[in-house]
Amino acid sequence: MFLTIILVGYAVAALVVTQLMSAQEKTHSLEITLSDPSNPFVTEQEVRANTLGALPDNYLNIPVDSLNLQKVEDALNAIVNIEEANVTRAYRGDKTILRVNVSAMIPVARIFDRNESYYINRQGKRLTANYRYKVDVPVVVAHFNDKVPPTYIIPFVDYLYSDPRFNSMVSAVGVEPDGDIIIYPMVTNSRINFGDTTLIKDKVHRIMLAYNKIIPKRGWDYYDTISVKFDNQIVAHRRYGPPVYHSQFQDADDDPVDVDFNYMDTIMITPTPGT
Secondary structure, three states, X not given: OXXXXXXXXXXXXXXXHHHHHHHOOEOOEEEEEEOOOOOOOOOHHHHHHHHHHOOOOOHHHOEHHHOOHHHHHHHXXXXXXXXXXXXXXXXXXXXXXXXXXXXXXXXXXXXXXXOEEEEEOOOOOEXXXXXXXXXXXXXXXXXXXXXXXXXXXXXXXXXXXXXXXXXXHEEXXXXXXXXXXXXXXXXXXXXXXXXXXXXXXHHHHHHXXXXXXXXXXXXXXXXXXXXXXXXXXXXXXXXXOOXXXXXXXXXXXXXXXXXXXXXXXXXXXXXXXXX
């Protein structure tokens, strides 16, 4: 029993001494790790600068336990282009490392909203758009609101990523105030009224049917709009007057994006069952 008490006392004393020594440990170095170094929205230099900005100037000479690591995390997570930041203490041999792990936002669409432009991620959060960011994502022209928030377009964007053939047809996408999605094709001066984000695969099938079997018979400039908004229908809007060529949306540092906003008359074509 007496020996057990001695061993327990020794263990407790060793733990106290270890904790005291740990409390006095100094940081040997700062390590920055990015989840995707190729993502241009966050750079190691920016993370390092913001990390150091949230630490005392002499942080290397201050015991690690005295550093407010939560303050550093909060400062990094406040940066709009950062998805998540974690700041931890790690060890390499007898060295104490301050380790910062950062996940950058992943853009899924580029938004042109009146006089401003930005990217969004899957949660609809805005990401800064400037000359440094050249990301190949779908272009969406929209003025989002409470009824039609940025996340409204995500199911359609997801389908674009999953269907390279359809994606290659799309120059840009517009979203009307009522939620109608308008597709501006790559190869014609017409447009496609896609309706909402329901029955996406079926609507794409009808678009392909129109492009393969309907439009070529009349000519690419005969129709101004093809609508697949309503179930089991392809509604072709005949063009009156000469074709109206796409206007261009661009930032000062961007290449032009072709977009067309014109409305037309109607001729209805109902797909034959099984087509």
